[in-house]
Amino acid sequence: MEKVKLNIDWFLFFSVSLLLILSVLAVYSSSTFYAEYKFGEYDIFFWNHLRNVALSFTLMIIFSFFDYKKWIKISTILLLASLLLLIIVLLFGTTIKGAARWINLGFLNFQPSELARFALVLYISRILSEREQLKDEPIFILLPALFWVALFCFFIAIQPNFSTSVIIFVISIVLLFIGKIKFKYLLRTSLIFLFLGSIFAVTESYRINRIIGFFSFLNNYEAKSNLTYQTSQALIAIGNGGIFGLGIGKTQQSKLFLPESYGDYIFSIIAEEYGFIGAVFVILLLLVVLIRIYKIAKKSPTSFAFFFSTGIFISIATFTIVNSFVNIGFLPSTGLPMPFISYGGSALIINCISIGLLQNIYRNIITRKYE
Amino acid sequence: MGTNDSNRVIDERSLNRLKLVLFAFLLLFCVVVARLAYIQIFNSAKYKKLAELQHIRKVELKAKRGEIYDRNGVLLASTLNSRSFAIDPLIVRKNNESLERFLSFTKILGLEKQIFSEVLSSNKRFLWVKRGLIDYPRELDTFSFPGLISLTQPKRFYLYGNSVSNLIGLTNLDNVGVAGIEYSLDSILKGIDGFSYFLKDALGRLVPDIELPSVPPIDGRSIRLTIDINLQRLVSYFLTKGVQETAAKGGCIIALNPKTGEILALANFPNFDPANTSQLSNETLNNYAVNFAFEPGSTLKPLIAAIGLERNIISEAQLFDGYNGKFTFGDVVIVDEHPFSKLTLKDALVFSSNIAFAQIAGLIPTEILEQSLKKLGFGSKTGIHLPGELKGYITREDSLTLVQRMFIGYGYGIYTTPLQVAMAYCAIANSGLLPKAKILLDEVETSLIDTIFKKETTDILKNYLIDVVNIGTATGTKVEGISIAGKTGTSQKFEQGKYSKTLYTNTFVGFLPAENPKFLMLILLDEPKSSIYASSTVVPLFRSIVLAMTNSKLSSYIYD
Numbered sequence: 001m002e003k004v005k006l007n008i009d010w011f012l013f014f015s016v017s018l019l020l021i022l023s024v025l026a027v028y029s030s031s032t033f034y035a036e037y038k039f040g041e042y043d044i045f046f047w048n049h050l051r052n053v054a055l056s057f058t059l060m061i062i063f064s065f066f067d068y069k070k071w072i073k074i075s076t077i078l079l080l081a082s083l084l085l086l087i088i089v090l091l092f093g094t095t096i097k098g099a100a101r102w103i104n105l106g107f108l109n110f111q112p113s114e115l116a117r118f119a120l121v122l123y124i125s126r127i128l129s130e131r132e133q134l135k136d137e138p139i140f141i142l143l144p145a146l147f148w149v150a151l152f153c154f155f156i157a158i159q160p161n162f163s164t165s166v167i168i169f170v171i172s173i174v175l176l177f178i179g180k181i182k183f184k185y186l187l188r189t190s191l192i193f194l195f196l197g198s199i200f201a202v203t204e205s206y207r208i209n210r211i212i213g214f215f216s217f218l219n220n221y222e223a224k225s226n227l228t229y230q231t232s233q234a235l236i237a238i239g240n241g242g243i244f245g246l247g248i249g250k251t252q253q254s255k256l257f258l259p260e261s262y263g264d265y266i267f268s269i270i271a272e273e274y275g276f277i278g279a280v281f282v283i284l285l286l287l288v289v290l291i292r293i294y295k296i297a298k299k300s301p302t303s304f305a306f307f308f309s310t311g312i313f314i315s316i317a318t319f320t321i322v323n324s325f326v327n328i329g330f331l332p333s334t335g336l337p338m339p340f341i342s343y344g345g346s347a348l349i350i351n352c353i354s355i356g357l358l359q360n361i362y363r364n365i366i367t368r369k370y371e
Numbered sequence: 372m373g374t375n376d377s378n379r380v381i382d383e384r385s386l387n388r389l390k391l392v393l394f395a396f397l398l399l400f401c402v403v404v405a406r407l408a409y410i411q412i413f414n415s416a417k418y419k420k421l422a423e424l425q426h427i428r429k430v431e432l433k434a435k436r437g438e439i440y441d442r443n444g445v446l447l448a449s450t451l452n453s454r455s456f457a458i459d460p461l462i463v464r465k466n467n468e469s470l471e472r473f474l475s476f477t478k479i480l481g482l483e484k485q486i487f488s489e490v491l492s493s494n495k496r497f498l499w500v501k502r503g504l505i506d507y508p509r510e511l512d513t514f515s516f517p518g519l520i521s522l523t524q525p526k527r528f529y530l531y532g533n534s535v536s537n538l539i540g541l542t543n544l545d546n547v548g549v550a551g552i553e554y555s556l557d558s559i560l561k562g563i564d565g566f567s568y569f570l571k572d573a574l575g576r577l578v579p580d581i582e583l584p585s586v587p588p589i590d591g592r593s594i595r596l597t598i599d600i601n602l603q604r605l606v607s608y609f610l611t612k613g614v615q616e617t618a619a620k621g622g623c624i625i626a627l628n629p630k631t632g633e634i635l636a637l638a639n640f641p642n643f644d645p646a647n648t649s650q651l652s653n654e655t656l657n658n659y660a661v662n663f664a665f666e667p668g669s670t671l672k673p674l675i676a677a678i679g680l681e682r683n684i685i686s687e688a689q690l691f692d693g694y695n696g697k698f699t700f701g702d703v704v705i706v707d708e709h710p711f712s713k714l715t716l717k718d719a720l721v722f723s724s725n726i727a728f729a730q731i732a733g734l735i736p737t738e739i740l741e742q743s744l745k746k747l748g749f750g751s752k753t754g755i756h757l758p759g760e761l762k763g764y765i766t767r768e769d770s771l772t773l774v775q776r777m778f779i780g781y782g783y784g785i786y787t788t789p790l791q792v793a794m795a796y797c798a799i800a801n802s803g804l805l806p807k808a809k810i811l812l813d814e815v816e817t818s819l820i821d822t823i824f825k826k827e828t829t830d831i832l833k834n835y836l837i838d839v840v841n842i843g844t845a846t847g848t849k850v851e852g853i854s855i856a857g858k859t860g861t862s863q864k865f866e867q868g869k870y871s872k873t874l875y876t877n878t879f880v881g882f883l884p885a886e887n888p889k890f891l892m893l894i895l896l897d898e899p900k901s902s903i904y905a906s907s908t909v910v911p912l913f914r915s916i917v918l919a920m921t922n923s924k925l926s927s928y929i930y931d
Binding site: 033037174177178179180235236237238239240241242243252253255256257271275276279280283287290294297298300301302303306310313314317320321324325328330 | 380381382384385386388389392393396397399400402403404406407408410411412414415417418419421422425426570572573574
């Protein structure tokens, strides 16, 4: 039978590519004013981002040729490497805004927590797919998984990066849930984490203040404290966009009104410039990406491929929801990026590599069909 | 579990759980879209308003205030950009460096320490430190620290100070006219402010945007007054001298052209220094010419005579009973300084007989007297562009009684402004023609000139008034080579229900050259103390001014 030359999920490919293009435009719009103000170079963020996008896009293509099964073998190495990097970042990391989250690689401020998330998904997928060897005893899967989750969450939390720690925990639990781990175990684990997390939250005043500030904001939208400032400004950006938006490049909120307008709040700037139509378009593109990943998961040739695809699905979906909830004022500022859109290389590179791997799985599905 | 069959690779339960998770996420996506719709479609107006509040700044483009010139184009009032400084105490307090800089700032400006402590305690966000600086140390131009607000503001300045202050008036710190011409013609002078909208970033920096509306300002119109500033200064100088020498409370001088009604000079005392407005009172802002109503006394007599002659109620040859200086009518006693047994109209005027004029006014029918006085402008505003002009009144009742008419005959019971008197005299000086009072040179107005008297009537009166100066009560104003006609008035002020024995107003109205007058001047002194008689206060003052004029190029206002 004649072989299909290029076995690519074109829907997935084009959705991601379109998101990357939109990301470049949005980062340009939202960062130039700040960049000019802060560094005197209006395009400094733009070129940085464009380079990261190009790199990510290339890696996405390269990794689609990289047999996903090989990842099973290096999952432990990646896990250990992540742990090492998490420790290094605590000792020697670049501190930005009071948190040591980055390792300066010269061309990139690398965020080990992103690698850790990827490694964890890889590892949990592996042990879930190896459950026969583990005699199907959930405790043999749960305990090692939880060991690593707890370890990573702890190291990330003390950076401090509480929200990333929480989101990695959530992604892991949902993945374990799909891996048929008994619900009661997951519930108990979550309660323990919740308890530990609460203790952690109240030890730092900024965290608890942010949460209290946010809930008082929900009750009274007119409240204007520094804690709710970002949320108010995001809502003004979104609301001012209206249905059709102010037009490309017409953002006003990025002129220092809305902090992190190219990062956490880039979605608000998209909503400001492209309106309801543009914002929904971005949401739909991300939905297309997620549904394609879901389809790949469903047709996965191996159990590992299924769990891995599912893990990526959960990651991207959770990040999207959390970030858009921050933008629309349903959650306080977290520092978590919008997948494929926000400025910041680490998440972008990891997400694109993930998509590359999923394309490889897709290739396996297609080839199997013709075998 | 085999790896060959894709359908058996994935456990059904896992797939179901994935579907559940997918469903949950789909639901959350719907929430996001619904929320976006809520914000962007249904509540967009509210956020657009909030956005506008912080993104768009309306900047007023101030219209330039019109300038004020005299009749010869000499600049009297203009506008300069001045520097004003304000403070945001909250910001200054927060910042140690700002506090230090502010302290040295107040030192440079030479301010008291009190302002510094005020700033430290104030909870306001905006506090003026110093406004309207034109001369200030240049280093302040570049002086800045967080919390200092530096503004360029227009500031009015006046080139002729006290001499013309009550006429021109002044503007307040916001450049709005609050007194004099500045107030009455504010609408012409101020122009129409324009505005422009700017985009604003979070630091408050403004960027113009062509899509935002902008309306350029329309500058105020400049105006030319009818006054000659040189004459004004001359007159003002003599007024001040006169007031000081007689220890009067105040006074004014009105000089005008009786043919056109153009006011050539209008000086006041007390006046004020427009550059130093810290201690202004209503009194110093007052303009006697229009804001002061008084009983004109004898200065009204020539007008009463003219009314009587015009209506043939009296004649030149008629003899009036002088009652030897004391006339009793009911419980009213009228006395004359110069007693006569019989006297002609000329005698009555030259020696200012109250007794004769009480009789003359008594002869004039009520209706004629009232109408004639009204036609002369009494009891109504002249309509000159000066604020707060008083009307005065002929009578407060329905009509004049005989006694009231007799009082009016020698200028009592009727209240007039100095300008009304000066204008009424124009009718005599100008052979019966009465122009309208005019302060704006280029005023497009129907220069209504009313005919009040026949020339024969005014010719008779002019001759009598020349005699007043030559042989009568105003000999003190005689100037060699010019015929001056005029009439004095010394009236008791009505204070606390009776006529005062010590408080008088002295007036003299004169015009020259008497045959064909080009120049008419009224001098009023309010409550002179050194002498109470017009003949020794305002009369010599008139002479001094005329002499000074004839010896200068100002003589052109007297001769052709």
